[in-house]
Amino acid sequence: MALTAGAMLVEVVGGILSGSLALLADAAHMLTDTAALGFSLFAFRMAERPPTSQRTFGWRRFEVFAAFLNGLALWIIAGFIAFEALPRFKSPTGIKSGLMLAVALFGLLVNIGVGAMLYHRRTQSLNIRGSFLHVLADGLASMGVIAAAVLIRLTGSLVWDPIVSIVVCLLILWSSGRLVLESFHILMEGAPRDLDIEAVRGTLSAVPGVIEVHDLHVWTVASEFVSLSAHLKVEKGREAENVLLEAKTALKKSFDILHTTLQLEYAQREGCETASCEGPKSGS
Numbered sequence: 001m002a003l004t005a006g007a008m009l010v011e012v013v014g015g016i017l018s019g020s021l022a023l024l025a026d027a028a029h030m031l032t033d034t035a036a037l038g039f040s041l042f043a044f045r046m047a048e049r050p051p052t053s054q055r056t057f058g059w060r061r062f063e064v065f066a067a068f069l070n071g072l073a074l075w076i077i078a079g080f081i082a083f084e085a086l087p088r089f090k091s092p093t094g095i096k097s098g099l100m101l102a103v104a105l106f107g108l109l110v111n112i113g114v115g116a117m118l119y120h121r122r123t124q125s126l127n128i129r130g131s132f133l134h135v136l137a138d139g140l141a142s143m144g145v146i147a148a149a150v151l152i153r154l155t156g157s158l159v160w161d162p163i164v165s166i167v168v169c170l171l172i173l174w175s176s177g178r179l180v181l182e183s184f185h186i187l188m189e190g191a192p193r194d195l196d197i198e199a200v201r202g203t204l205s206a207v208p209g210v211i212e213v214h215d216l217h218v219w220t221v222a223s224e225f226v227s228l229s230a231h232l233k234v235e236k237g238r239e240a241e242n243v244l245l246e247a248k249t250a251l252k253k254s255f256d257i258l259h260t261t262l263q264l265e266y267a268q269r270e271g272c273e274t275a276s277c278e279g280p281k282s283g284s
Helices: 002-018 021-047 062-089 097-119 126-155 160-187 197-205 240-255
Strands: 210-222 225-234 259-266 279-283
Touching: 002 021, 002 097, 021 062, 021 097, 021 126, 021 160, 062 126, 062 160, 062 210, 097 126, 126 160, 197 210, 197 225, 197 240, 225 240, 240 259
Parallel strands: 225 259
Antiparallel strands: 210 225, 259 279
16 A cells, blocks of 8 residues: 555656546556455455454455445546546647656566566455556556657657557556446345356255255355355255255365355155145254
C-alpha cells in the first residue's frame, strides 16, 4: 500500500507537470490499486472474525465481496479515462515527453515490485487475485505510457497520449472482467467452476449402500472453503454411521471437500412395504 500510494503521488505530480493524460490515467489507476490493497487487507481482517448466531459462517465471504467491488472499481476508472481521452483526439494538449517517460518508468518499477509480492499467493484467495490484477493492469498501463512517451518523442505527434489511454482502458476491462464474473458467481451461490458436479454425484452414488443421490448442492463460501449438502437414499439395514463416514471420506479424497452436510433416507423402513413409507431416517 505504501509503495503504491507513493508512486501514485509521483505520477499525479508528473502528469500535471508534463500535461500527459495517459500518466494521470495511470495515477488514477494506482489510486484504485491503493484502495484495492487497503480494502483487501480490511476484508482479511473481517474474515478472521469468529462466527456468531446471526452470521454462522462469520465474515469469510467478505473477501469475495471485496474482490467484486475491486473489479467494479476498475470498470468505473476505465470509463472515466475513456471519457477524458476521447476529446484529446481532436484537441491534443502539449506534453513534456521526457518527464512523462521518467515518471512512467518509476511507476513500472513499483508495479513490478508490488506484483512480485502478490504473485505467489494470487491462486490462494480471490481477494488477493483481485489486488494482483489491479497491479498487473497498472503495470501494463505504465508500459503503455512509456510506449506513448517514446512515440511522441520519435514522431512529434501528441495523438499517442489519448491512444494509449484508450488501450489502458481496454486492458483494465480485460483484466477485471473475469474477476467480476467469478466473484458474482460465488455471491450467487454458484458451484465452483472447476468442480464436476456429476462426478461428485457419481462418487456419492458409488458409496456402498447408496442407491440414489438428490438435493445435491455445492457452493463456495470463501476462497478454499467449499460446502456441500445432499440427501442420500440408502438400502434398508445399512448402518448410518458407516455410510456417512465412507461418503465424507470419498468427498475429501476425490474433491477435497471438507464441509459437508449429508442426510440419509432409507429406501424402505423396517416393517413397511410401500413406497409411501420412504422418509428421513437419520442425518449428520
